[in-house]
Amino acid sequence: DAKTTQPTSMDCAEGRAANLPCNHSTISGNEYVYWYRQIHSQGPQYIIHGLKNNETNEMASLIITEDRKSSTLILPHATLRDTAVYYCIVSATTDSWGKLQFGAGTQVVVTP
Amino acid sequence: GAVVSQHPSRVICKSGTSVKIECRSLDFQATTMFWYRQFPKKSLMLMATSNEGSKATYEQGVEKDKFLINHASLTLSTLTVTSAHPEDSSFYICSASGTTYEQYFGPGTRLTVT
Numbered sequence: 266d267a268k269t270t271q272p273t274s275m276d277c278a279e280g281r282a283a284n285l286p287c288n289h290s291t292i293s294g295n296e297y298v299y300w301y302r303q304i305h306s307q308g309p310q311y312i313i314h315g316l317k318n319n320e321t322n323e324m325a326s327l328i329i330t331e332d333r334k335s336s337t338l339i340l341p342h343a344t345l346r347d348t349a350v351y352y353c354i355v356s357a358t359t360d361s362w363g364k365l366q367f368g369a370g371t372q373v374v375v376t377p
Numbered sequence: 378g379a380v381v382s383q384h385p386s387r388v389i390c391k392s393g394t395s396v397k398i399e400c401r402s403l404d405f406q407a408t409t410m411f412w413y414r415q416f417p418k419k420s421l422m423l424m425a426t427s428n429e430g431s432k433a434t435y436e437q438g439v440e441k442d443k444f445l446i447n448h449a450s451l452t453l454s455t456l457t458v459t460s461a462h463p464e465d466s467s468f469y470i471c472s473a474s475g476t477t478y479e480q481y482f483g484p485g486t487r488l489t490v491t
Contacts, residue, residue, distance in 0.1 A: 308484045365480060
């Protein structure tokens with residue numbers, strides 16, 4: 266069973282920041298938070314991951330709460346090409362070679 | 378970034394035949410590869426985990442005799458769907474990870490069994 270809870274869908278205006286929430290209240294101390302996205306009929310694309318510190322890369326920022334029970338993925342300037350299903354996954358890299366269990370994800374639609 | 382390819386991208390086969398799908402890591406050595414399937418409008422379901430040179434570990438409910446997985450080298454894993462039936466029609470996706478445990482996904486293979 267997926268260990269995360271995400272909203273089913275959200276809309277975002279092109280050029281604005283998209284903030285995608287994720288709850289993972291049962292996260293263990295050795296589990297990372299991963300974000301992937303899947304554009305229709307393609308394989309998932311890695312976005313970012315973190316353990317407890319906030320992380321930023323060229324695609325997005327990841328904000329993890331101090332108690333690690335929730336996180337937010339931020340796409341700073343959403344474009345139409347960011348329309349996809351976004352998956353928040355918790356996984357321990359030392360557990361079963363880093364298996365990823367995908368939940369339902371959040372369908373993000375970026376509109377002009 | 379790391380690139381994973383799959384071949385073929387689409388395949389149509391007749392019921393009762395077997396189909397082989399290849400997954401290759403093009404620019405890194407994949408110690409572990411994963412196979413997923415995805416039905417329309419559904420999320421990815423992990424089918425099995427394979428480590429180079431050893432037998433695959435299948436998730437509960439996945440028939441190992443029907444979905445044969447071979448991971449003979451650090452850059453290639455194959456999934457063979459044996460005696461395929463229409464209910465096996467799905468989107469099959471592989472992923473590969475190296476020493477950093479980050480998974481990189483292939484583009485997927487659309488299997489249609491008629």
